[in-house]
Amino acid sequence: MSENQTGNWPLWEVFVRSSRGLSHVHAGSLHAPDATMAVRNARDLYTRRNEGTSVWVVPADAITASDPDSKGGYFESAQGKSYRHATYYTKSEGVKHL
C-alpha cells in the first residue's frame, strides 16, 4: 500500500458470510491501516446486528475486474445458448420427475 499520509489509509472491500452454509457477500468498503485492523473495523461497521459469522477483507486494488467498457459483449457468448438451460427441452412436458 503506497498511501502513507496519516489517515489516508488504503481501501478494503468487505465480504460478510451471513450464516453457515452461505457464501461471503460483498457488504461495502472501509479504510484501515492494515488487514488486522480492517477486519476489526469491518466487524464493528458491518456486523452490529448478527449479520455475520465470518468476515473477509480484501485490498481494493488487489481486485481484478472484467472491463466495463465491453459492457454486455464480454458475456455475450453465454447468450443464444439456451440449450444450456433445462427449459430448452420441452418434449418431456407432462412426464414426471424429469
Place this chain on the structure above:
Amino acid sequence: MTEQTTTADQAATTAEQQHFEHLISEDSRVEPRDWMPEAYRKSLTRQVSQHAHSEIIGMQPEANWITRAPSLKRKAVLMAKVQDEAGHGLYLYSAAETLGTPRSVLNEQLLSGKAKYSSIFNYPARTWADMGAIGWLVDGAAICNQVPLCRASYGPYGRAMVRICKEESFHQRQGWEILYELSHGTEAQKQMAQDAVNRFYGPALQMFGPPDADSPNSQQSMQWNIKRFSNDELRQRFVDMIVPQAEALGLTLPDPDLKWNEERGHYDYGQLDWDEFMSVIKGSGPCNVQRMKRRREAHAQGAWVREAAEAYAQRQAREAAEAAAAASATDAEATEEFTVVAGRGSAELIGA
C-alpha cells in the same frame, strides 16, 4: 477529454451515453465503473456526501445526552443509536468514494465548512424528551426520505440505503417510546414531551426540502431515478403517518391548520417557516457554529488514535518481514543441509 476531441471520440461518447440512458430508462442500476454523465456523477457525489456528513454531524445532538440518559438501559440504547449513525456515515462515504472522490477530500469538505449537511442538526437538544422527538420525528422523516432512495439508480447508494433503512426503524421506535413513557408520566414529564414535539415538528417537516416550486434540482434528480418522489409528496406522506402516531402518544402537533381533508384523502398542514429554514442553511441556526467546532475538535482529538494505528500497522509489518526473513534464512540452511544429504546420498548411490 482533451480539446482535440475527434469525431470517433464523440461517437464513442454517444454510444456510452446511449448505454447510460438505456440503463435509466429500463430502471436498471448504474455501477461504479460504468460511464456516466459528469453532471450525474457530480450531483450524486454532492448528494451522497452531504448525506454522509449529515449522519456524522447528526451524532452530536444525541451524543450530548449519553452521559445524562435517565437509566442504564436508555444509555445503552442511545449509544447503540449514535454508533449506528456513525456507521451510516461510513456506509455513505464508502458509496460516495466509488464515484471517484477520495475520503480525505470528502472529510476536508466537511471540516472546512465547504460542504453542507442537513440543517435539522443545527437545532439544540435541550431536554431528555428531545431524544424522543429526534428519534420519532427526525429519524422518522429520514426514513420517509430514504426508503425510496433504496431504489436510487446508482447501485452503491441504493445498497447503502437498504442497510441504513433496516437500522433506522429501531431509531424511530425507541424515540417514540421515550415520548410515550414521558407522556404517561407526571404532568411535568408530559409537558416536557409536548415541548420537544412542538420544537421539532416544523424543522422535521422541512427535512424534505423546500416546496416543489422552489426546488429546481429535483426535476433532474427525478429524471435520473435518484429521487422517486417530490419533496411535497414525501412531506405529505410523513404528515399522514405522524398524525395518528401523535394521537397514540397522547400529544398534539403544533399546527392549527392540521386537519383531515376528505376530498384529498390527506391531512392539510400549515405554512412552514421557510425564511428560518434558509437562514439555518446559510449558517445562522442556533447550533451551526457549535456543530462545526465540535466536529473539528473531534477530528483533531482523534489524531493520536490514527497515528497510533498507523505506528502499530507499521510495526506489525516490520515484525512480519523480519520473521519472514528469519524463516527463509532457516529454510535456506535446511535446504542446504538437505542438498548435502541428498548429494551424499547420490554419491553413495553412484559409489554403489
